[in-house]
Amino acid sequence: MSAILPPNALLDVPSTPAGLLSNQEKDRLIERAFLGLYRWYTARSQETRNWNADLSFDWKALRHDLPKEIMTTLTGFFAVEQYAPDYTAELVNLVRRSHGRSHFQLRWGSEEEKHADSWENAVLFSRQRSPQWLAEYKERLRAQQWHLPFPDAIHNLVYTVFQERATQLNYLNLMKLTTGKSDKVANAVDPVLAKVAQTIAVDEAAHYNFFLECTRLYLYYYPQRTLEAIRSVIGQFSMPASHLIPDWDEFATTVYKAGIYGPRDFNRDVMQVAFRNLGIESRKKLEEGIKAGREVPNFDGDAKVPTIIWDTFDYGSIEGDVKRLHVKIQDYEKGVGFDAIDPFEFVENPEAPKGNNAHTAAPAAD
Ligand SMILES: [Fe+2]
Numbered sequence: 001m002s003a004i005l006p007p008n009a010l011l012d013v014p015s016t017p018a019g020l021l022s023n024q025e026k027d028r029l030i031e032r033a034f035l036g037l038y039r040w041y042t043a044r045s046q047e048t049r050n051w052n053a054d055l056s057f058d059w060k061a062l063r064h065d066l067p068k069e070i071m072t073t074l075t076g077f078f079a080v081e082q083y084a085p086d087y088t089a090e091l092v093n094l095v096r097r098s099h100g101r102s103h104f105q106l107r108w109g110s111e112e113e114k115h116a117d118s119w120e121n122a123v124l125f126s127r128q129r130s131p132q133w134l135a136e137y138k139e140r141l142r143a144q145q146w147h148l149p150f151p152d153a154i155h156n157l158v159y160t161v162f163q164e165r166a167t168q169l170n171y172l173n174l175m176k177l178t179t180g181k182s183d184k185v186a187n188a189v190d191p192v193l194a195k196v197a198q199t200i201a202v203d204e205a206a207h208y209n210f211f212l213e214c215t216r217l218y219l220y221y222y223p224q225r226t227l228e229a230i231r232s233v234i235g236q237f238s239m240p241a242s243h244l245i246p247d248w249d250e251f252a253t254t255v256y257k258a259g260i261y262g263p264r265d266f267n268r269d270v271m272q273v274a275f276r277n278l279g280i281e282s283r284k285k286l287e288e289g290i291k292a293g294r295e296v297p298n299f300d301g302d303a304k305v306p307t308i309i310w311d312t313f314d315y316g317s318i319e320g321d322v323k324r325l326h327v328k329i330q331d332y333e334k335g336v337g338f339d340a341i342d343p344f345e346f347v348e349n350p351e352a353p354k355g356n357n358a359h360t361a362a363p364a365a366d
């Protein structure tokens with residue numbers, strides 16, 4: 001058929017099957033949602049989480065006799081958050097063409113910077129480390145540079161979902177120890193530390209949610225590549241900067257024994273929680289779905305993916321989540337007045353199956 005068309009008409013043949021969204025259109029929809037989400041996030045951050053690392057806590061009341069395990073934990077937390085400028089610089093650079101993502105990363109960086117300063121204050125006011133010790137430790141940390149764990153934006157986005165949830169869990173479990181709700185470390189109660197851990201954990205939950213919403217958008221519009229990114233990220237997950245921090249093994253052993261964080265916590269309270277939020281039943285189901293998808297031949301050898309991929313996750317719940325996100329952004333933008341100038345609308349992915357029968361879906365152009 002193409003052989004009898006004049007050459008100029010060949011150029012007009014769309015590469016996307018009729019009725020489906022082109023990748024360019026999907027990218028435009030995702031970017032518009034990122035922008036709305038970032039604006040909503042910033043307003044909420046300023047309204048509800050506008051705390052200060054020095055002034056929001058009664059540092060002078062911090063105990064001077066905190067147990068060794070708590071000191072090792074605080075120092076480790078300080079070290080991980082100390083790389084905030086590297087995390088921010090690398091991520092901003094990676095997503096610099098996206099207004100929503102890059103501006104969000106700046107805001108995110110300003111929140112991570114507060115975490116680093118808070119943990120530094122905690123170490124300093126414990127009176128168990130001298131300012132000189134801290135300055136030298138910081139110099140050692142900063143002599144090394146953190147780099148992105150993955151080369152592309154989607155893998156790094158998925159990585160941050162798991163990383164933010166893991167960080168939140170670390171702080172929540174420190175809060176349990178410092179409020180006396182866990183007795184895995186004796187004599188660990190300290191109200192100042194408990195408030196710090198709780199305050200930062202709330203930020204980490206907000207970060208987790210932002211990255212989760214972004215991942216859901218990708219999962220909805222690009223299911224195949226997002227599921228593959230999730231699978232590859234969980235296959236090699238480690239905490240950020242763990243390879244750069246001196247005495248990481250001592251820190252990891254301490255938080256494990258203290259019931260703050262370990263492999264079981266990752267499986268149960270990080271991976272399974274994130275999976276549930278992403279409509280994925282289990283790691284096994286994810287592996288099987290991707291494998292099955294690969295075994296079904298593609299239509300004509302191009303980038304189209306088989307419909308079976310929609311069975312790998314609960315696309316119905318993800319579509320519901322994406323729609324809810326749109327309503328949240330629409331409400332926010334209506335309040336500002338953006339709706340009258342640049343209305344934000346949900347656009348269905350026509351590849352997604354209709355109703356309950358996943359196999360009636362149109363072929364995906366993922
Ligand atoms: Fe943080």
Ligand SMILES: [Fe+2]
Binds near residue numbers: 112167203204207
């Ligand atoms: Fe965070």
